[in-house]
Each structure stands twice: as structure tokens, then as C-alpha cells.
Amino acid sequence: MAELKIGEISKPRFEFRSFGQCFCEAHKRMARLSVPVPEKVWERSSDEIYIISAKNDINNTKIRDGKMDIKTFVQSVDGLEQWNPLMKGEFPISREVLEKEVFPAFMVEMPALTKDTYTYEEFIAMVKACPDLAAVRVHKQRFGYMVNNTICEVGNVLINGAKVVTINSESTEIEDIKKTIADCGLEGVENINYLQAIKRVIGMSDKPLANE
Helix, strand or coil: CCCCCCCCCCCCCEEEEEEECCCHHHHHHHHHHCCCCCHHHCCEEEEEEEEEECCCCCEEEEEECCEEEEEEEEEEECCEEEEEEEEEEECCEEHHHHHHHHHHHHCCCCCCCCCCEECHHHHHHHHHHCCCEEEEEEEEEEEEEEECCEEEEEEEEEECCEEEEEEEEEECCHHHHHHHHHHCCCCCCCCCCHHHHHHHHHCCCCCCCCCC
């Protein structure tokens, strides 16, 4: 089996992730169980915009550093989720890409597109004009680990300024993730993705955030 490397592209991975207010004990265990990881993933921070659609939970769209990234849900196996890249694009973005890829991924009514290309600001204005879409600011401070050959992290996340904590383990090997969940004391913890967590925080979903 090829060894998984943090920061390298591999075949689609399965993921366990959860959100709550505190994963202090699990974080402590994860840090102590981790093998040494490259310094570049010890701590990373980023600012992103997630485009959240009330119409679907299968396409995850985020914008970071002027680039749009859409992933689509593939399958769930033993409660673990697998996502594949659907689209990558940059701003300014063409009308054709918006018509054929971006707005179909949101599953909302297509706005009237009259220009050949759109800037980031123009795109965000279209999102804000659509009642079924929300542009949500997400700041991430992530701490990277490697447990049982799975890529792990604990993150402090601000969702439109509301602070939550996330913890995750991902790998191409499902059994390795299950062992990590058990080793870190996370058995029985709800597995939810960023899309679902953001919807709960902003009130687009009436479900409570996990582990409250």
C-alpha cells in the first residue's frame, strides 16, 4: 500500500469529520499518537468563502485566494464520506463555466448572465441576490497530524465570526480511519462535513451542531 503523504494528491479519500465546541481530550490523544509531520502542516491558517445552497447537500463550493473549488459527494461507506473534485476555476470566470458548471452545482435558478466574464465581486453579488444561496466567511486555523497513516487535523474555525472546533481523519483506507476514531476516543461522534456544519451555524438547517 502506498504511504499517504500530507499535501500530495492521491486517489479519492474517505473522511471522518466532526464539529463542536471542544475536542480537548481527542485533540490531546491525536497529538500524542501522531508521527512527526512536515513543519508546513504544523499550523496553517486560511480565509475562505463557502457558497452554501439551500437546494443541495452534495456539492461543496469554496473560494480561496481567488480560486473556486467545487467538490461533489460520491458515496458514504461505513459512515465515512467520499468526495471528488467537480470543478476548479479562477476569477474572472467565464459565463460558460457559470452556466454549465457553477450554478447547476448549486441547483438554483440560473440568473440572467449578460457578460462574457464575471469578476469575484460580480459573482458574489449574484450569490447575495439569490434567496437560496449564501456567501459565508470561513477562517480556519488548522493543526496537522498523522495517526495510523491517516491525515488528521484539529481546527479552530470561525463561521461568519462564530467559533467552532473541527476534528478529522482521512485516508484511502477505511479501516485506518476507524482505528484512528477509536484511538482518539471519537467513537459515536457525529460525522458531518463543512457544508452541513455551516448550514447549522447560519440557521439554514435547524439541526443543532454536533457534540453540543
